[in-house]
Amino acid sequence: MNIFYNQTGVGDVLMIQLTTNRPAEVETEKVNDVALIKDAETKEVVALNVFNASEFLKVEVDGQVELTEEVVKQVQDALDKNGVSLELEVDLSPKFVIGYVEQKEKHPNADKLSICTVDVGSEKLQIVCGAPNVDAGQKVVVAKVGAVMPSGMIIKDAELRGVPSSGMICSAKELNLPNAPEEKGILVLPADSETGNAFTF
Template identity: 65%
Template sequence: MNAFYNKQGIGDVLLVQLQTETPEKIQTEISGDITLIKDGKEAIAGFNLFNASQYISFPETGTIDVSEQLVTELQNALEKNSVEFLLEVDLSPKFVVGYVETMEKHPNADKLNVCQVAVGTEKLQIVCGAPNVAAGQKVVVAKAGAVMPSGMLIKDAELRGVASSGMICSAKELALPDAPQEKGILVLEDDNEIGSPFEVKA
């Protein structure tokens, strides 16, 4: 789930996106302060919550951090507006410390590598084109569902025929201060715990 709020730009409306892909065909359904956005299969792709400040406590403008409190407030708003829909949200951190266990050349692309990256209890296969990526590094991984500071949404993908789940990030992509201009991923110090959250400011 992704949420966006900008009172000056679009008024007192919270935009909530539930699907990673924008549906080709959409239809809307209004129930009180809620406008549901449905895809061609009648599944709810997202919704707009009008008079949002009456329902949600907003500490920020722009992309809103999805927290347990926000999910609870949104669920209450749906119920108050007679929308029977249960929000099922993955609240696990989307930016985490990863460890590149192995790296192999991509079979169909000279400048890409296929990395197996441990991120705590799970392992992700990530296709990476950075020139400095190597096995044995601790890195920052943006998992599927992460929203980069640029606004780009990270999704599971297939790059030149190889599945890739997430992205190994550079300091520039993470909008870190004094990020180097040359291409290359951010390599972390060894004392970072694998799978621990990495704070990224949207």
């Protein structure tokens, strides 16, 4: 789940994305101050807009709202108050984590891509990476599926040249870190960085 609020640009509306999937067609159902955006085919609710948001919860940022238990509770309360029978299921685990590249293989269909097996503590991910400096044995920053990059891009499960990829190994520039180098390449962390820990920036 990702939550955005931009009072300056959009008004007093909380925009909530429940899934990274983008349906071909959507339909909207309005229940009091809540708009339910559904996949037209499956009827699954993929997003919500909460109008007059400041009446239901306190938001102090313009942009992405940090997901906390308190924020999720306030959003759930807003849905309940508006008569929306939807139970939010939210993964509050960190989306930017320290990963360990266990294995790197050449992509069979692309010269500049590598297939990496990355241990992120709770699981092992297969990530297709195009950085020239990625290698086995490195500690790296992984943006997991559902992460929102500083650019606003949402990380999704993807398939790159026929190979599934779950997540992204990040460069300093993609993470919008100060003094990030201009040349292409992932950010390699110190070897004593703890695999699975949240990466904060």
